[in-house]
Each structure stands twice: as structure tokens, then as C-alpha cells.
Amino acid sequence: MDNTNQKKAIINNEIALFLRGLIIGKVLTLIVIGGLLWWLLKPNLLSRDSVNSSSNQSFNAGSNNVSAFQTVADVPTGSFNYGGSTAWASIRQLVDSQIQSVRPELQLRYVDPVNGSPGSSSGIRMLLDGQLDFGQSSRPLTDEEQAMAKERGFSLEQRQVGMDGIAVVVNPSLNVSGLTVDQLQKIYLGQITNWNQVGGPNLPITPLSQQQKDADTVIFPSNSDLKDQALGSNVQYVYSTTEAVRQLSKTPGGIYYASARSVVPQCSVKALPLGQTSGQLISPYREPMVSPEQCPRQRNQLNIQAIKNRSYPIIANLSVIIKQNKGREQQIGDVYAKLLLTDQGQKAIEQAGFVGVR
Incomplete structure (x- = not known):
């Protein structure tokens, strides 16, 4: 019985020694293979580091040229x-x-x-x-x-x-597809007085404007014969764009023009497309238009591209x-x-x- 146990112990020790040797052998093999791979790839790694270093130096050099x-x-x-x-x-x-x-x-x-x-x-x-x-x-x-x-x-x-663009805004309930620059000017000169004259409903137009002596923006070019003409008698004068937007929200037939950056994102008014002709109307906002019901969760954004390429008619x-x-x-x-x-x-x-x- 003792001989049997001794034999089992000897066999177990031999198995343990064999497994230990096998593991050590595999580890040594992996180390050798890893070292060989590193030696083979070293030139590429150094080259990549060199490229990255050059790229960073070029970027930093370029950044130094940016005016601030x-x-x-x-x-x-x-x-x-x-x-x-x-x-x-x-x-x-x-x-x-x-x-x-x-x-x-x-x-x-x-x-x-x-x-x-x-x-x-x-x-x-x-x-x-x-x-x-x-x-x-x-x-x-x-x-x-x-x-x-x-x-x-x-x-x-x-x-x-x-x-910037000059945007024309109206009450959101007004159903008008847009205006030409000529129609806009005639509205403020008192020559167009009802929205049905420009394809809208039978509704009197109420033009709002700052006093010309305090005007922030203009719709009559400085080289135009119209620049010295008096505005129509139906024009109502406001102190600021804030006051005009407030009045427009309560005036179904109202109209006002101002900085597109100031009025296009407003929730209580609607910006109209403008054009040199009725067949070439361009929106001052990015399509599609955000409805008043979606605002202020979403707001209309300025049509930057149309202003940049000057396809928008009043810049x-x-x-x-x-x-x-x-x-x-x-x-x-x-x-x-x-x-x-x-x-x-x-x-x-x-x-x-x-x-x-x-």
C-alpha cells in the first residue's frame, strides 16, 4: 500500500514538473516572438512618430500665423x-x-x-x-x-x-407668399395700401418704421431717386425694433423691416421672402421655415449662404x-x-x- 502511494506521488511530481516546464517554454517563446516583432516594426514606429511630430510642428506654426x-x-x-x-x-x-x-x-x-x-x-x-x-x-x-x-x-x-440682411416681417397670420423690393418700397411710400394688391387678403396695410432721421437700416439705396421721398401718411413710427415686433404681433396687417439677425429668430412675427422679381423670392431664413407653434423650442435661423453670396436682395x-x-x-x-x-x-x-x- 505504501509502495502504491509512493508511486502516485512520484507520478504527480513528474506531471507538475512537466506542466511547469511547458508553461515556462511557452512564455519564453512569446517573449522571443514579441522581441522579434518589435525589432521588425521599430523603423515604422519611429517613422510614424517622426511624421506625427512634424504634423504637430506644422500645425503649431500655422496657428502662429492666425491673426488674433x-x-x-x-x-x-x-x-x-x-x-x-x-x-x-x-x-x-x-x-x-x-x-x-x-x-x-x-x-x-x-x-x-x-x-x-x-x-x-x-x-x-x-x-x-x-x-x-x-x-x-x-x-x-x-x-x-x-x-x-x-x-x-x-x-x-x-x-x-x-x-447682414434686411428682413421684412409681418403678423404670423398674414397669408402672403412674399414681396418684391419694388412692392416693399411702394408700401412705405403709400402707393400700395392693401394686402390684396400684392396677392394677399383684403386687409389694410399698416407699415411700421423708425423715424428716418434715426433709421438703423434703409430700403431705399443711397443712389436711388426714392431716398429723399417722404414716407406714406399711413406709416406708424416706432422707437425700436422691440416695440415694432410687439405691435406686429397684435396687428394683422402690420409690416416692418429691420436687421435679419434681429427679427428672423423672433417667435411672434413671420419673415417674408424677398426678391427683385416675384419669380425669384429668397427667404431670409433657412428652409424649411419654423412655424410659430414650434417656437421657441426651435427658431428660424439666418440664411447665411444667401447673404454671403448676395443672392438675397437687400444686404x-x-x-x-x-x-x-x-x-x-x-x-x-x-x-x-x-x-x-x-x-x-x-x-x-x-x-x-x-x-x-x-
């Missing part, structure tokens, strides 16, 4: 007054705050007009009167404004930094108005425009909902 707020030279130190177009509100909130964060030596102070409503016209008037150091406009300078500047011993430069150029007087006003106006025209500035303008020019 920090790269603009001769930024003046101090506080400066500016103002003008209400269409620029999102730029003042988003872009200008970024500028002052990066360039804390520059402090920008927005100033409202004492008399009249804020807008491009009132901002240019305040710049002429010495109340602002530079202005923001969403319409071109007029000959009269340039003449006033000349009388005061300087000139005005308009330097474009972005683009507003966003320009910094610079006083050319060889003084600090000219310096800050020039620097502010340069900041907005950097890559960083153009990206921020697009984040604010407008179209860049670079």
Missing part, C-alpha cells in the same frame, strides 16, 4: 465712447467683451442718444457732434453726413467688417464709422476695425449671427 486680437498693434489705452446701430447689439455683447478681455488696456463704453432712438443715424449724428469716438452703422453714409463732416474740418470713413453692410481727424478718435476707430477684421474678430462676428467679410 493680441496681434493688433498700437491699441490705445483708456476709455472710449461708441454707439450707433441697434443691429450691432449682439456684436457689442459677444465680440466687444472678448476684445476687452484680451486687451484690458482698451475700455469701450456704449452711449445711447439723449434725444431720439438709438440707431445708425443717431450714432453718426453723435459722432459728428463729438459725443462718440467712433460709430457702428448698418447703412451707408449719406452725402449730407459727409458734407457735415467736411464743414467741421474732418471726413468720415466707413470700413466694412461684416454683412446691409456692417461698417465702423471712423472720424478722419488725425486724433485719438481716428486711432481708436482704426484699431477697433482692425480688431474686428482679424481672424479671431471675424469668427466672433459669425458667432454673433452675422456674415464675415474675410
